[in-house]
Amino acid sequence: MLLAAVFGLVSLLVASLMILGILKIPSLRAIYLTNKLPGPRCWPIVGYLITYYSVFSKDPGGLITLVGRQLEEYGGFFSSWTFGSPSCITCDPDVIKAVLNNAKYTKKGNPYYLMKPWLGEGLLTSEGEKWKRRRKILTPSFHNKFGELNVGIMNRHAQVLVTEILERSGTPENIWPILKRYGLKVILETSMGIAQDDEDEEYRRFIALTGSTTKAIMSRAVNPSLNRDFVYKRTQSGKKFYEGVKFLHNFTEKVIRKRRADFERAALSSTREEKDADGEDERRNRNIPFLDRLLALGMEDHEIREEVDTFTLGGHDTTSAAFLFILFELGHHPDIQEKVYEEQMRILGDAKRPVEAADLPKMVYLTAVIKEALRLYPPAPLFTRFLEKDVLLPSGRVLPANTNMTISIYHMQRNPKNFREPTAFVPERFLHTPSEWNATDRHPFAYIPFSAGPRNCIGQKFAMVEIKATISTIIRNIEIRNKTCPALRDILEADKFTEFMECSVCNVSLCNSGDQMRALQALRFTVLAIYLSINEGN
Numbered sequence: 060m061l062l063a064a065v066f067g068l069v070s071l072l073v074a075s076l077m078i079l080g081i082l083k084i085p086s087l088r089a090i091y092l093t094n095k096l097p098g099p100r101c102w103p104i105v106g107y108l109i110t111y112y113s114v115f116s117k118d119p120g121g122l123i124t125l126v127g128r129q130l131e132e133y134g135g136f137f138s139s140w141t142f143g144s145p146s147c148i149t150c151d152p153d154v155i156k157a158v159l160n161n162a163k164y165t166k167k168g169n170p171y172y173l174m175k176p177w178l179g180e181g182l183l184t185s186e187g188e189k190w191k192r193r194r195k196i197l198t199p200s201f202h203n204k205f206g207e208l209n210v211g212i213m214n215r216h217a218q219v220l221v222t223e224i225l226e227r228s229g230t231p232e233n234i235w236p237i238l239k240r241y242g243l244k245v246i247l248e249t250s251m252g253i254a255q256d257d258e259d260e261e262y263r264r265f266i267a268l269t270g271s272t273t274k275a276i277m278s279r280a281v282n283p284s285l286n287r288d289f290v291y292k293r294t295q296s297g298k299k300f301y302e303g304v305k306f307l308h309n310f311t312e313k314v315i316r317k318r319r320a321d322f323e324r325a326a327l328s329s330t331r332e333e334k335d336a337d338g339e340d341e342r343r344n345r346n347i348p349f350l351d352r353l354l355a356l357g358m359e360d361h362e363i364r365e366e367v368d369t370f371t372l373g374g375h376d377t378t379s380a381a382f383l384f385i386l387f388e389l390g391h392h393p394d395i396q397e398k399v400y401e402e403q404m405r406i407l408g409d410a411k412r413p414v415e416a417a418d419l420p421k422m423v424y425l426t427a428v429i430k431e432a433l434r435l436y437p438p439a440p441l442f443t444r445f446l447e448k449d450v451l452l453p454s455g456r457v458l459p460a461n462t463n464m465t466i467s468i469y470h471m472q473r474n475p476k477n478f479r480e481p482t483a484f485v486p487e488r489f490l491h492t493p494s495e496w497n498a499t500d501r502h503p504f505a506y507i508p509f510s511a512g513p514r515n516c517i518g519q520k521f522a523m524v525e526i527k528a529t530i531s532t533i534i535r536n537i538e539i540r541n542k543t544c545p546a547l548r549d550i551l552e553a554d555k556f557t558e559f560m561e562c563s564v565c566n567v568s569l570c571n572s573g574d575q576m577r578a579l580q581a582l583r584f585t586v587l588a589i590y591l592s593i594n595e596g597n
């Protein structure tokens with residue numbers, strides 16, 4: 060009787076999960092091929108998800124450690140099941156190359172659809188023909204010189220950033236929010252042409268909501284119970300999320316409408332001769348906001364909104380994480396900081412001189428420092444692909460179609476097979492001067508913080524310009540020393556940091572699921588990194 064009731068309940072659960080589209084019934088071929096691949100034993104139906112979720116909910120840092128151990132055990136690649144769908148995780152550069160370098164595998168994996176209510180089908184989230192068309196249109200608009208043309212904007216905001224950091228000198232405070240706000244202001248001005256007053260109420264709300272909406276997406280990504288829209292929309296957090304998205308959309312739409320009106324007026328007033336003289340090359344060399352370039356392409360307002368929102372998110376969250384980790388490492392290594400400082404003073408001559416485009420290629424040592432920080436702390440540590448076709452693995456085995464693949468560049472870039480003493484911060488790995496650190500036989504896919512192949516980061520050049528200009532301005536004006544907040548140290552030392560909590564003194568979030576992509580990438584480093592103490596101005 061009891062057995063029948065249990066059987067009935069399980070059948071009901073399975074049927075409901077199938078009706079809701081959560082549980083899939085795999086083909087016999089998928090089962091056969093997946094079970095031949097290396098990987099841990101899985102629970103039926105939910106696969107390995109339950110283990111990951113229970114580890115993550117206690118300690119996100121523990122999840123990355125667990126995945127790292129599994130990758131080591133299975134030689135850089137292993138497969139498992141999630142609700143009846145095959146999935147795999149890899150940090151093997153050969154496997155990663157086989158996927159990223161092939162135009163057949165450009166479809167994004169599961170978590171990306173959580174961004175769609177906000178970003179729609181912008182470049183990051185779109186698929187198939189739509190993605191191909193957009194990428195083709197956007198590549199020239201977001202061309203290589205775009206970053207250099209915007210160095211002036213970066214300098215102006217970086218000066219304000221320096222003042223803001225100095226105001227906090229010596230106080231235990233989490234500086235990541237300041238860096239994020241800075242990154243957001245830079246991308247808003249360059250992508251939308253918005254140079255708004257910090258005190259403007261709507262603008263402040265837009266900035267705050269950009270942060271909280273990103274956090275909400277991240278929290279949802281690791282909570283399977285919030286996966287389905289119809290469930291999420293009914294929760295408190297879901298309602299808040301959709302309200303926030305509505306405000307963000309209204310804000311962007313208002314900016315687009317205004318710029319479209321200005322754009323059309325300007326087009327009417329320019330003469331035929333001016334337009335003829337204004338060829339493609341000339342347009343590229345002028346500093347035109349990304350939004351105006353999209354308007355010139357004749358895109359619809361909703362399509363422009365998707366791209367502006369996509370670039371706003373993609374263009375500030377990643378770069379601010381990079382600033383944070385670079386400053387953290389410079390604070391930890393006064394000798395490296397000194398070399399960066401000397402190089403900057405040699406190139407620019409003075410702490411106050413704004414960076415110019417011509418200075419950037421001369422920043423050889425700083426570039427190596429940035430690359431090394433992006434190796435140890437890639438701002439996008441894991442990303443996914445949904446493989447619609449079979450993949451022939453370098454081992455000769457076949458990964459069946461419809462597998463969700465997680466690519467861990469975090470583990471790949473910290474693998475001793477790819478980098479000697481991988482946890483040491485050694486910028487020399489990226490200098491051209493031969494040394495024991497810069498192996499010439501490094502696998503070309505062993506270092507890809509901006510991904511690689513047809514779906515790599517379109518903002519890579521822009522990001523490198525922004526990071527160089529920003530760090531140059533900071534380091535010429537401030538000497539960075541890391542200090543650990545005493546209260547935070549107590550928590551860490553007592554190893555009490557297994558729950559989601561905040562240090563009451565420096566407000567650093569421990570196991571903060573909101574910023575948990577960073578949490579996912581070695582939380583213990585993150586916690587220390589976001590507390591910088593600035594001792595003195597240079």
Ligand code: HEM
Binds near residue numbers: 182375433443
């Ligand atoms: C340090 C800074 C950055 C890092 C490490 C980074 C990293 C990445 C990575 C790894 C991807 C591939 C993600 C995937 O395949 O799912 C990506 C894609 C993308 N990034 Fe970045 N990014 C950075 C800065 C930027 C900036 C500044 C922008 C825009 C201004 C930007 C815009 C984008 C867009 C639109 C895509 C999607 C491209 C496509 O799917 O065709 N990123 N980025």
